[in-house]
Amino acid sequence: MSDTTIYTARKIITMNRNRPIASHVAVRDGRILGVGDLEELATWGEYKLDETFADKILMPGLVEGHAHTMEGTLWRYVYCGYFDRADPDGKMWEGARTIDAILDRLKQAEVEMTDPDAPLSGWSLDPIYMDNKRVTRADLDSVSQTRPIGVLHASGHILNVNTKALELGGLMKTGLNHPGIPLGADGYPTGELYGPETMTPVGVHVGFNRSLTDSDAQGLRDFGKLCVRTGVTTITDLAARLEPDGVESMLSVTGEDTYPARVVPLQMFMGATAKETVDKVVALKKRATDRLRLGRIKAVADGSIQGFSARMRWPGYHNGAPNGLWYTAPEQLAQLYRLALAAGIQVHTHTNGDEATEMVLDTLGPALTDVPSPDHRFTLQHCQLADAAQFRRMKNLGMCVNLFANHHFYWGDEHYRLTVGPERALRMNACRTALDTGVPMAIHSDAPVTPLGPFFTAWCAVNRITASGRVQGESEKIAVEEALYAITIGAAYTLHMDDEVGSIEVGKKADFAILEDDPTEIGGPNLKDVRVWGTVSGGRVFCAADL
Amino acid sequence: MPALPVTVIGGYLGAGKTTMVNHLLRHADGVRLAVLVNEFGELAIDEDLIEAEDDTLISIAGGCVCCSFGSDLTGALLEMAKMHPRPDHLLIESSGVAIPGAIAGSVSLLDGFHVDGVVILADAETLRDSAQDKYMGDTVLRQISDANIIILNKTDLVAADALAETSAWLAAQNPNVRIIETQHGNVVPEAVLDSFLVKAAASGPHHHTANMEMMTLTPDQRVDVDDLARHLADENLGLIRAKGFATSLSGQKMLIQVVGSRWATSEAAQDKADGIVCLGFKGQMSKVALP
Structure with missing residues (x-):
């Protein structure tokens, strides 16, 4: 018979109503044999008692339903963000709060580089926290005039580059006439590039190319470390290109004995027909492993609200910007939904604007009439601007939603002031409405857009505080217990994995978040400060301090 | 080396882009066309035109090729320009929801390419309805306003007075556009690509x-x-x-x-x-x- 280990804990929060709190959990073969007190668990026979967690709080391993493994890769670049953020090795990078601070950090990194021609890359820049003062190519030229430099904005939609990079990309010239390339008084580009079509020609010279979204082996390992540090044991890569080499690499890395998380990559619906995409994912699903859950699709309906590329219903953008862009036509989405439903493949669809959400609801309804699928759990991702009526339709269609709680903190002020105006800003990421309507809900970070950290995400949903410190949308706050549900079993449900992970109960995977603080006692205002010791994934113990 | 001409072909789903591209390939007559499409599945090249095919490239009779660019148009353009022999003309078939002017704008950023214009296909029968569509209406209108030439296709499916009305409506939407009425995508190739015009003049x-x-x-x-x-x-x-x-x-x-x-x-x-x-x-x- 296999060995049984019984862990003693200060407290085990199970998220299972039949045994909400316990003191011990028994693990056998990487699964939960039972949860309760020692006497109860001892009835399973011989065991080894492990006191490692005797003073810790155990929760189900946290589930992040919308992130990108690219976060792991980006940490090899210079962090230029405004907020403090921890890297995969646990080093806390202080936020760079002025342009000078950003330039100093880049200069320091530049000095340490040995290859004089290698590009210098930074990430997570966000001028909105610095009175919207823009970085120019002259600023970056002060770091180096001979080496191409590029700094990607936190949104991922804007790239700042220096003169050398513009030269290499063929854009260091006058006479350019493109809405994505602001020009200086001298007629040359200022060095800010908006949107993929202007970023791509220069991006390849500064370390940002398309394949960055496919994290490499090192990036995926680093991503795993971030999971351990944040208590996450199941995480999505939303979305991936899943080209043959990338799939092999992901299978190999997640298959390593020391890989600490279950990764759920979703195939991006782009650049192939609905049929090709569904056929490919059906084939990929057969190759899924315990730690690489292939077999799902992500579609993208529109762009982003702060980029003014989200599709908005009347009255549109608050500042009068024209309506955004469709990334997928309704007909293509309709075809995808029908084929995927028929093949039993789940589709998650990115919508930001409320018109995009409406379009998805209008499209999925008829598809479900054609292909009845009682437990499809098709999920709206972000879905930031949905109103109450749309949540009611989601409920009726059997949809789930994964709301972007972190966004509310980072860009809520911007939405209030500029993009959607005061009234609609209050209802953004409407967690309370989702729960009251009975729509199964998760909340997410969209890392690397915002930092990975489910307790921070939960804090955002509980407090709805923006970066400037205002509470925005009092009526959409949720309780701590509801937020903890959303980052465990709630997110697992949106992935059809709630039978395996998301709670601590017999038969499920032995996936735990090991905590120093009790999130149910620390209080809503402090929820983001819950300290994470590490994780247990499939019965294997990962201590953050030992990574 | 002279700049490589690039024509952007757009229009909403079902307007007849694929039929027209096949028609152009069939009448290439020595002009080496390279067709870039979002995805192969969207553009069905007529079987009899195909000489060879792999995952990324279709070789077509007469020295033409077709490749899919997925999400990296810039990369695909640069690849095409490096081909030997170099194509005479690039044709980008943009997706049904794309804003062709934005694509043309991106192409114009690249050294070594010249935008030969935006050609939009429109379905004479359904155009007015698409322009009213709850979701796609403004996209269809943006496509029309970006056009230098509009091929008003499928004219055989509408009555003469309705056609005249649609044509007049189009002209009002975009006063600068030239409207060419056609059926089954059978447009005069010289009107779509300047490379054909030059060849015809030389012949x-x-x-x-x-x-x-x-x-x-x-x-x-x-x-x-x-x-x-x-x-x-x-x-x-x-x-x-x-x-x-x-x-x-x-x-x-x-x-x-x-x-x-x-x-x-x-x-x-x-x-x-x-x-x-x-x-x-x-x-x-x-x-x-x-x-």
């Missing part, structure tokens, strides 16, 4: 098609080249396309390229002979003359 006596004709203007002295190009692009003249060479007032040989109301001039090799080939609608060519 001897100007042939006349069903509803279009061609003529060549030959300036006999130096001219204000921008003035001339602007004149040829004037909507009152109604030319669909014009392309050729003239000598500037300072004696520099210049290339003139006109598609609908869009015009461009650029320096050319001095050994080029003056002469601009013009394509317009039959019956409207009498007023075409040097300014």
